[in-house]
């Protein structure tokens with residue numbers, strides 16, 4: 001019988017301790033992160049099955065039925081959890097500490113699974129450098145923004161149309177110059193704020209977006225202008241947010257009929273977004289829209305510091321409201337990952353779990369029980385299921401509430 005060879009000392013005689021370590025370690029440690037035993041849900045390709053996910057260098061390296069546990073440096077057991085693309089919230093206010101409404105993305109992301117945040121009009125073009133330096137760059141999550149083209153001040157001496165005309169060129173140019181983080185412009189439309197957000201103001205935005213070939217996100221609230229007038233100015237790739245509000249500038253009338261121009265706008269590629277917020281999500285209106293066959297293209301929170309402790313709370317709570325209204329989890333998930341990822345359109349594969357895609361991952365769970373959910377007008381329902389997030393990763397790294 002041959003004598004037992006001490007492998008370690010054998011390798012040391014060949015190449016020293018360093019060689020021994022690397023040669024011995026290599027076969028067992030191929031992946032930075034291994035998420036095992038979860039139920040994978042990738043709405044971008046209708047992939048739904050139990051499998052393991054391996055991550056390397058911030059990207060999805062493999063999705064296979066069984067990947068050996070030894071091949072992961074960090075191993076997460078996701079048994080009983082849904083392994084989903086990281087959530088993409090298309091309407092937030094996360095320019096924290098510098099704008100009135102801003103919340104800090106990372107601590108909320110750690111508990112809610114939102115790996116991509118889009119700030120929807122917390123700042124004008126001239127605050128873009130601060131947005132990049134103090135919000136986007138230090139964040140563990142991905143952050144993008146739409147800049148507004150209206151005066152931040154409610155000072156009645158500032159005429160919004162004049163302000164917009166005076167800032168059109170600088171705003172358009174800023175969006176083009178900062179394409180990596182800016183997606184377009186944000187407008188408010190409606191009779192609130194003493195009619196400051198008028199039809200004429202929206203027309204200035206239309207001209208800007210045509211000239212610079214950039215999209216706009218328009219918030220709708222109270223008529224005038226009327227819904228068809230607003231929608232006429234919206235083109236493919238533009239976003240109508242607060243689409244499930246119960247106000248006069250909304251998509252559906254009290255009898256449940258879609259207002260003129262709504263279907264046509266969707267048909268030509270206008271995106272309809274939830275943007276829940278403090279005033280803009282209404283259960284009866286949402287029910288009427290779903291009954292009329294008009295689900296949202298994207299589900300988003302419009303989260304800010306006045307609604308974070310209710311009624312919005314977070315993205316999983318907003319998703320739960322659409323689950324309660326009868327949408328399937330897969331439909332809700334597609335509108336919270338893949339669809340808004342396509343609107344952002346800055347990171348290939350974002351909002352999916354395909355090999356090669358960024359490893360932005362949320363481990364979600366659907367809880368059974370009795371959960372009180374409240375809309376912006378204090379209408380309450382008792383839901384039998386709710387979505388919760390257990391763990392989130394962005395670029396392959398676990399998002400932590402504090403660093």
Ligand SMILES: [Zn+2]
Nearest residue numbers: 091092120302
């Ligand atoms: Zn908003």
